[in-house]
Amino acid sequence: MTKKSKRAETEKTDMLDEEAFSSICKALAHPARIRIVSFLKKMNQCICGEIVETLPLAQSTVSQHLKVLKNSGLIKGEIEGPRTCYCIDYDMLEKFKKMANKI
Amino acid sequence: MTKKSKRAETEKTDMLDEEAFSSICKALAHPARIRIVSFLKKMNQCICGEIVETLPLAQSTVSQHLKVLKNSGLIKGEIEGPRTCYCIDYDMLEKFKKMANKI
DNA sequence: ATCTTTAATCGTTTATCTACGATAAACGAT
DNA sequence: ATCGTTTATCGTAGATAAACGATTAAAGAT
Numbered sequence: 236m237t238k239k240s241k242r243a244e245t246e247k248t249d250m251l252d253e254e255a256f257s258s259i260c261k262a263l264a265h266p267a268r269i270r271i272v273s274f275l276k277k278m279n280q281c282i283c284g285e286i287v288e289t290l291p292l293a294q295s296t297v298s299q300h301l302k303v304l305k306n307s308g309l310i311k312g313e314i315e316g317p318r319t320c321y322c323i324d325y326d327m328l329e330k331f332k333k334m335a336n337k338i
Numbered sequence: 339m340t341k342k343s344k345r346a347e348t349e350k351t352d353m354l355d356e357e358a359f360s361s362i363c364k365a366l367a368h369p370a371r372i373r374i375v376s377f378l379k380k381m382n383q384c385i386c387g388e389i390v391e392t393l394p395l396a397q398s399t400v401s402q403h404l405k406v407l408k409n410s411g412l413i414k415g416e417i418e419g420p421r422t423c424y425c426i427d428y429d430m431l432e433k434f435k436k437m438a439n440k441i
Numbered sequence: 442a443t444c445t446t447t448a449a450t451c452g453t454t455t456a457t458c459t460a461c462g463a464t465a466a467a468c469g470a471t
Numbered sequence: 472a473t474c475g476t477t478t479a480t481c482g483t484a485g486a487t488a489a490a491c492g493a494t495t496a497a498a499g500a501t
Contacts, residue, residue: 251376253369261367263441265459266356269363272441273354283478296460298479303458317468317477328441335438338366338375338431368489386448399490401449406488420447420498 256334259327262307267292268300272323275310280322282315359437362430365410370395371403375426378413383425385418 263269267290274289275281287297301321304310308327312319366372370393377392378384390400404424407413411430415422 251372253372253376257367257369257372260363260372264360264364264367266360267459269354269356269360269441273356276441284476287478292459293461294478295462295480299459302479314467314478317466317475319478332439332441336435338372338379338435370489387446390448395489396491397448398450398492402489405449417448417497420445420496422448 251334251337256331256338259307259309259331259334262303262309263331265300265303267297268304271297271300271304272309272328275321275323280320282318282320284318286321354437354440359434359441362410362412362434362437365406365412366434368403368406370400371407374400374403374407375412375431378424378426383423385421385423387421389424 263272270290271286274286278285283294283298283301286301287294290297292300301310301312305312308324309331310321311324312321314320366375373393374389377389381388386397386401386404389404390397393400395403404413404415408415411427412434413424414427415424417423
């Protein structure tokens with residue numbers, strides 16, 4: 236490895252990827268989505284309907300929020316017949332925390 | 339202190355305030371604002387014009403981003419004659435990190 | 442008093458977000 | 472094959488965000 240590429244490596248690990256970090260922040264930039272993440276953490280995993288019950292929002296709205304969280308990579312959703320079972324993606328959550336601590 | 343209020347206290351410290359956390363996330367939900375915060379951290383403090391120079395954005399746009407960050411409490415701005423000197427509010431930044439680690 | 446510099450605000454356009462009801466899709470059960 | 476349940480998507484309305492140029496405000500310099 237050249238000196239230059241080594242420094243580039245170091246910079247890469249030290250540096251915060253603004254796009255990556257801001258995009259996760261954006262996914263968390265709504266109280267309902269924070270509540271969803273907290274609830275999923277507490278429940279370990281659960282289906283959409285259970286999440287809908289805990290929020291004062293229409294099912295379609297909750298589904299949209301879940302989509303935003305899923306697109307950010309913070310949660311995963313697995314289709315099980317007519318239901319979808321959601322859970323936290325802890326890898327991504329840890330990545331977020333690491334980036335948050337770097338800022 | 340009653341048992342109940344003690345538990346309320348504990349819950350309060352353990353619990354994440356969704357509104358507070360999501361509102362800071364919202365302030366950080368744009369790459370330009372992440373870059374501003376990073377730059378301010380590196381520079382310790384600097385005037386608006388220096389920040390404008392580092393970004394590919396119009397002065398008015400940068401000013402708007404600074405306003406968002408200031409409203410979130412993450413940065414402070416002090417007027418010094420015709421200039422404004424900005425710096426990080428480390429209390430708020432630490433608060434954010436604490437909240438991020440709780441999620 | 443006028444000029445210059447610096448930063449905030451205004452006004453506008455375009456894009457994105459939030460919320461909802463309605464509808465569609467998927468699938469198990471009957 | 473039809474029904475009921477569950478969730479995603481569509482369509483829409485209103486609100487908020489992002490970007491810019493133009494203008495205003497503040498204050499030091501001439």
